[in-house]
Amino acid sequence: MDRLDRAAREAWRRYTSVGALPHALLRPNTYRAWERCHELRVDPTRPRAEALSTIDTERLLGRRADLIRAARPYMLALSRAAGGLRHAAMIADEGGALLALAGDAETETDPNFPSAGSLLAEEIAGANGVGTTLAGRCYVELVGPEHFIGGFHAFTCQGVPLLDSDRVVGVLSTSVREVAASESLHGILLVASQGVEAELARERLEHAVRGLEAADPLEARRFDALRQDVIQALSAARVRVASAARASVPERVDARVRTLALAQRELETFKRRADLCLDLVAADEGEVRPLVVDQVVRGVVDLLETELSVRGVGITLAAGEPAVLVRGEKVLRKEVFRVLLEALEAAPTGSEVVARLAATAEPPGLELRLVLATAPTGARPLARHFWALGDSRRGVAG
Amino acid sequence: MTCQGSSATLFVIDDDADYREALCELLEWAGFRVLPVSNGRDAVALFSASPERPCLVLLDVRMPHMDGIQLYRWLREHGPPSVRDVDVVFVTAAEDKVRALGVPFFAKPVDPEKIIGLAKTYCRGGAAA
Numbered sequence: 159m160d161r162l163d164r165a166a167r168e169a170w171r172r173y174t175s176v177g178a179l180p181h182a183l184l185r186p187n188t189y190r191a192w193e194r195c196h197e198l199r200v201d202p203t204r205p206r207a208e209a210l211s212t213i214d215t216e217r218l219l220g221r222r223a224d225l226i227r228a229a230r231p232y233m234l235a236l237s238r239a240a241g242g243l244r245h246a247a248m249i250a251d252e253g254g255a256l257l258a259l260a261g262d263a264e265t266e267t268d269p270n271f272p273s274a275g276s277l278l279a280e281e282i283a284g285a286n287g288v289g290t291t292l293a294g295r296c297y298v299e300l301v302g303p304e305h306f307i308g309g310f311h312a313f314t315c316q317g318v319p320l321l322d323s324d325r326v327v328g329v330l331s332t333s334v335r336e337v338a339a340s341e342s343l344h345g346i347l348l349v350a351s352q353g354v355e356a357e358l359a360r361e362r363l364e365h366a367v368r369g370l371e372a373a374d375p376l377e378a379r380r381f382d383a384l385r386q387d388v389i390q391a392l393s394a395a396r397v398r399v400a401s402a403a404r405a406s407v408p409e410r411v412d413a414r415v416r417t418l419a420l421a422q423r424e425l426e427t428f429k430r431r432a433d434l435c436l437d438l439v440a441a442d443e444g445e446v447r448p449l450v451v452d453q454v455v456r457g458v459v460d461l462l463e464t465e466l467s468v469r470g471v472g473i474t475l476a477a478g479e480p481a482v483l484v485r486g487e488k489v490l491r492k493e494v495f496r497v498l499l500e501a502l503e504a505a506p507t508g509s510e511v512v513a514r515l516a517a518t519a520e521p522p523g524l525e526l527r528l529v530l531a532t533a534p535t536g537a538r539p540l541a542r543h544f545w546a547l548g549d550s551r552r553g554v555a556g
Numbered sequence: 557m558t559c560q561g562s563s564a565t566l567f568v569i570d571d572d573a574d575y576r577e578a579l580c581e582l583l584e585w586a587g588f589r590v591l592p593v594s595n596g597r598d599a600v601a602l603f604s605a606s607p608e609r610p611c612l613v614l615l616d617v618r619m620p621h622m623d624g625i626q627l628y629r630w631l632r633e634h635g636p637p638s639v640r641d642v643d644v645v646f647v648t649a650a651e652d653k654v655r656a657l658g659v660p661f662f663a664k665p666v667d668p669e670k671i672i673g674l675a676k677t678y679c680r681g682g683a684a685a
Contacts, residue, residue, distance in 0.1 A: 231667055360665070386618060386649035386664075393649075393665040394575040400668030401582040410585075417581065424574055467571060468620045 163337075166303040170311075174202050187294065188304045191285035194293060195306045200284045205309040206269075207276040207283040210255065215275030219258075222251050225320075225328050226258050228357035231396055232350035233260040236332055239346050239403040245334045246271065249354075250288040252327050254279030265333075270309060283307060287315025287331040295319050295326060297348070301337055314340040318351035322358045330354055346402055349418045352425045353399055356392050359432045363388065366439040380499075381439055387464035388435050391428035395421045431461050437488040438495050444488030451481040451490070451524065455513055458494045462502070470507040473498065473528075476514040481524050483545055493543055494526065501528035501540040508532075511540060522547040564611035564679045567602075569593040569627070570647070571619040579614070579647075579671070586672045588679055596622025600630060603639050610642060611679035614671070617648040625653060643678050647671070 162185070169183035169192075179196060181189055195202075210218060219226065229249035236247035237260040246261030256276040265271050272278060280289035284306025291298045299316045317331040330351045334340045367385050370378035398421035405414035434457055437444065452475060459466075459473050466473060483490060498513070505511050512531045517524055523546040530538040566588055570576045573594070580590040591610070593599045596619055613631075617624040628644055635642075646654045646661035654661045662670060 231669075234669060357665075383618075383650075389649050389665055390572045390575055394572065394578045396665045397575070397578040397582050397668050397671075401578065401585055404582070404585045420574070420578070424578075464572070464618065468618055468623075470620055 162304075163302050166301065167311075170202065170303045170306075170308070174308075184304070187290075187298065188285060188300065191280065191290045191293065191298075191300075192306055194280055195284045198281045200281065200306060202284065202307055204284070204307040207256075207272045207278055207309075209273070209277060210275040212275075218251070218255055219274060222257050222328075224358070224361055225249060225251065225354075228361065229258065229328075229330060229354045230260075231357075232330065232353045232399060233258065235399045235403040236343060236346055236350055237261055238400075239343055239406050240332070240334060240339060241406055243334055243336060243339050245332065245339065248272070248288065248329075248331045248333065250278055250292075250329045250331065252292065252325075254282070254289045254292055254329070256288070257328070261333075271333075280306075284310075286310055287317035287333060288329045291317030291319050291329045291331065292326065299340070299344075301340075316340055316344065316347055318347060320351055320354050320358075322355060322362075327358070328354075342406065345415065345418050346399065349395075349402070349421050349425070350399055352422065353392075353395060356395065356425050356428050356432070359429060359436075360389055360392055363432050363436055363439075366436055370439060381435070383465070384435055384438075384461070388428065388431045388461070390464065391424045391431065395424035395428065398424065430457075434458070434461050434491060437491050440488050442488060443486030444491075446484065446486050448482050448484050449487055449490055451483055451494070451515055451526070452478075454490055454494050455498075455515070455526065458491065458498055459513075461495075462498060465502065469502060469505070471502055471505045471509055471511060473502070473511045473513060476512050478515055481515045481517070483524060485545070493545075497526055497528065497541045497543040504540045505530055512537070518544070565589045565591050565608060566675055566679055567591050567593055567599070567610040567613045569596070569599050569613060569619075569624065570616035571595050572616070582668055583672070583675055586675065588675050595619045596624065596627035596630075599627055603631065603635055607638065609638050612675060613642055613644045614647050615644055617646060617650045617653055624648065625657065628657065628659065645674060 165183040169180045172178045172180050179192055233247040244262055244265050246259045246265045248259040249257045251257055256272050256274055256278055258274055278286055278288035280293050283289055285300060286305055287300055297318050301314045303311045305311055313333045314337050315333045317329045319326045320328045320330055332343050332347055363385055367381045398417050402414045402417040455475050501511055510531045512529050514527050523544055526543045528541045530540055568576055568579050568590055571594055576592045580592050583590045593602055615624045646659055647666055649664040651663050
């Protein structure tokens with residue numbers, strides 16, 4: 159990184175002295191960022207970022223309280239992982255305005271270091287860990303003098319864009335004085351950014367479940383129980399990230415990698431289940447398209463994992479030919495959810511339920527049958543759902 | 557699952573294996589001795605058989621066999637005298653259910669640093685740092 163640092167420092171010297179953009183001295187992403195800054199006429203000699211007024215900052219923080227709340231535990235974990243070094247973990251909104259930071263006391267009170275309300279978009283603050291991440295919509299690392307403005311040359315920064323429903327809503331970023339320290343934060347930063355996105359999904363889920371309360375309190379209670387189960391995976395992931403942050407000593411490096419991998423897996427589980435739960439709560443039917451019913455059944459069984467465990471009931475899907483239905487995807491998930499829940503409520507503790515999909519000839523269609531496999535008197539039907547052939551939204555496509 | 561150099565033990569009672577393992581790891585790395593338990597029924601067996609009094613019990617609500625509230629009531633009413641008044645903090649997503657009990661609780665997803673702070677308060681002798 160020393161060579162990178164020296165090359166970028168020389169590039170900056172040439173740019174500020176003769177206005178040349180030395181392509182060969184900069185990494186491709188940095189060069190593109192500098193090109194943008196040049197076209198935007200950013201002043202490279204700026205000592206610090208511009209900032210909003212106090213009143214505008216307070217309004218901004220009020221508007222983006224959700225994002226700050228979502229990021230806080232992960233910023234604290236990043237700050238802990240940085241240990242006693244000069245550092246800051248930061249959250250910025252989609253326009254590059256800094257919302258909050260967690261760092262060592264010296265950095266947090268440094269008047270030249272960005273603080274809540276600082277404007278870090280590239281057009282204002284040049285290439286930096288927040289603005290350049292937003293401009294490229296991808297992970298960015300900028301080492302010391304790769305920052306476009308001189309005031310940021312003491313720092314090595316990384317940034318990861320945060321997505322909510324495929325829309326960039328902000329950036330999670332770290333800033334440290336040593337390149338090696340930045341590299342050691344890389345893994346945690348990537349998983350932490352997924353954690354922040356998961357927290358935003360959790361807020362969406364909680365909002366959707368609360369929205370049911372007025373219209374159907376019984377349904378709201380049922381989905382609140384499901385919400386409680388779904389957030390278990392997020393809880394585990396949050397704790398894993400905090401653990402990884404504590405494993406910064408060399409003898410725990412392997413443990414940190416393993417812990418972060420587990421956190422990532424748990425965040426994926428949470429995201430999958432939260433998306434499915436949101437589909438079940440949604441009022442619309444979803445996109446009408448061919449759907450593999452077996453996969454939908456497996457997804458709903460996965461969602462009900464805790465419910466099944468608490469009730470002491472197992473559900474297995476019998477092997478068979480893949481069944482495809484043309485149907486609104488959310489409607490199909492709701493139908494499968496209802497019939498599985500109906501079977502679950504009828505199944506005694508300690509029982510095994512078998513779900514079987516079968517095409518029917520008369521009337522033509524597809525049937526999902528749930529039977530109690532462990533009944534003393536043989537298999538006992540618990541619940542069924544039938545999809546008729548014949549209309550474009552309900553028909554069996556193949 | 558043990559940690560050297562500590563005396564008092566925290567019990568983490570939660571049916572979610574991933575969460576239980578994660579929390580135990582966090583607390584161990586923070587210097588505490590931790591004993592994981594996967595449901596209320598196993599916890600009753602443990603409390604009944606073991607002479608060890610935990611410094612703190614972190615207890616989930618929704619669990620198979622015996623839920624956290626049933627376990628809490630059993631502890632307070634029928635638990636061995638040595639553990640009947642043990643400190644219990646619920647860690648649950650079912651806040652409504654524990655609010656009525658008047659017992660301290662943390663809502664899931666928990667703030668990990670708050671859990672460590674809690675452990676330091678109740679199990680001061682066990683923390684390495």
